[in-house]
Amino acid sequence: MDLTLAELSRTIDPAELGRRLRTARVAAGMTQAQVAADDITAAYLSRIEDGQRRPEAGLLERMATRMGVTLEDLLLDVSRDKVNELRLALDYAELSLASGEGTAALQAVDVLVADPALESVPSLLRAARQVRAGALENTGDLDGAILLLEDLTANPSPDASWLKALIALSRCYRESGDFPRAIGVGEQARKMIEDLGIDGLTEAIQLTVTTAGAYHAQGDTDQAMRVCMRALEAAEKHESLVGKASAYWNASIVEASRGATQAAIDLARKALTLFEMGDDHRNLARLRSTVANLHLLQDPPEPEATLEILSTLEREMNWSSASAWDISYLHLLRGRAHLLLGDHEAAEEAAERVMETKPTGAPTHEAQSHVLKGRVAFTRGDHDTARQHFQAGVHALTAAGADRDAAQLWFELADLLADVGDHEGALQAFRSAGASTGLRLPTRVGTTLPRG
Structure with a gap:
């Protein structure tokens, strides 16, 4: 049973519920005894219809079934046809988002949310707001997504919907550069998840993995790996293939950042095999990006293998919910591969595509695009143009937060x-680069060191 409907059955005005129950019974041509069946007496049903009693949700649902109506028909102040209309509109918005059409999804869900009838269907209202948050993230409006997700996660509930909103919130904090908050979302929810008895859900394991990703982005690779192992242990215990795949994937990212490229590739391939068995196309696409990048980090690099993976990835992105960040990153990897192969024109074209597709306010992607263009110019012997692009990269990167990826890019620049x-x-x-990893010069009190 929908948790929202269960809660509504406990709070609805008894008189209004009784009126709706009597109307449904008369419309079905049934007596009170027929509707009551073996659950309660006809006299007790009479008191319910008079508004003197409020039945628990399970009993109400059984009586609704006997009358040929739904629980929603009795609890919601909208017609069944209107509910179906709202649900169809939500399905369209969800499909648009799953297809990677964030703008279309946002337009569709905004029309839906503006319908006053949606307020009377709490379960659909929450789902619509969650789709809207996903559409905002997809189109690069991280601040808007965060504000909405903070509201959606404010009240814990023992279901996957709340966990999915927590995952999205942590991810949006991470992508916006706010790593402490990204970590805090997962760590603070751990106890609540255990208390609610939902720690075995795949979404709970994925939240742990998302937390590991935030630790890694902050530069704490040791803690990131420990959290990955915690997620892997939970996935094994609860036999969650998706949870296991997510843990392998993030462990691969951590190993890559430590310079253990082959170990990273081995872990990523394990994750890829598991993801290919499911239908999580968005994360499958992101994992392919990870593997493609690992081939560029090989010694020697393997740009041909990267381009082959990216061709498959681009086809998948055409019908998956790929975000602007995902698409922009694909073009960045393609540009780097072409540069290694000596195809400067293709590398420059890819760098332009990075700028065209990057999410709003993505300083690291902008900086990486300039770095790629500068490398092309440098390879051609045009050092002045290369210098201009590298300096433009510095200018763009000053807007980035302090994290491991930013530090690496500063070091490269x-x-x-x-x-x-x-x-x-x-x-x-x-x-x-040092500042991005948390390093700071000590305050100088004097110009010389004290003598002993």
């Missing part, structure tokens, strides 16, 4: 600026 002779810019970029 420092090396590239040194190559084109901008030693002052290189020094500043090295300092920014």
Whole structure:
């Protein structure tokens, strides 16, 4: 039974419920004894219809079934046809989002939410708001998605819907650069999840994995790996294939950041095999991106293998709920692969596509696009143009938060600026790299060290 309907059955005005019950019984041509059956007496049903008693949800649902109506018909102040209309509109918005059409999904769900009748169907209202949050994230409006998801997760409930909203909230915090909050979402929910008895749900395991990803983005790879192992243990215990795949995937990312590329590839392939057995197309696409990037990190790199994976990935993204971030990252990987193969024109075209498809306010993607263009110019011997792009990358990256990925990009920019002779810019970029990992210079009290 829908938890929202169960709650509504406990709070609905007894007189209104009694009136609806009597109307449904008369319309069905049934006596009170026929509707009551063996559950209660006809006299007790009479008191319910008079508004003197409020039946529990299970009893009410059984009586509704006998009368040929639904529990929603008795509890909701809208007609069945209207509920079906609202549900159809929600299905369309969900399908648009699953197809990666974030703008279309947002337009459809905004029309739905504006319908006053939706307020009378709490379960559909919540689902519509969750779709809207997903559409906002898909179109790059992370702040809007976060505000909505914070409301959706404010009241814990023992169901997958609440867990999915927590996962999305943590992910949006992480993508916006707010790693402490991204971590806090998962860690603070752990006890509540155990108390609610839903720690065995796949979504609960996926939330643990999402928390590991936030630790990794913050630069705490040791804790990230420990949380991945905790998720893997839970997945094994509860026989969750998706949970196991998610844990392998994030462990792969951690190993890659430690420089253990082959171990990362092995873990990613385990995750890929498991994801291919399911229907989570969005995460399957993101995992393929991870594997494609790992081939570029091999020594020596394998750009041909990367391009082959990206071709498959692009086809999948055409009908999955790929976000602007996912699509932009695909073009970035493609550009890097083409650069390694010496196809400068294709690399530049891919860099342009990164800028065209990146989400709003994505400084690292903008910086990486400039780095790619600068590398192409440098390879051609045009050091002045390369320097301009590297400096533009520095300008874009100043808007990024402090995390491991930003530190890596700062470090790369420092090396590239040194190559084109901008030693002052290189020094500043090295300092920014240190700052992004939490390193700070001590305050200087004097100009000389104290003598003993």
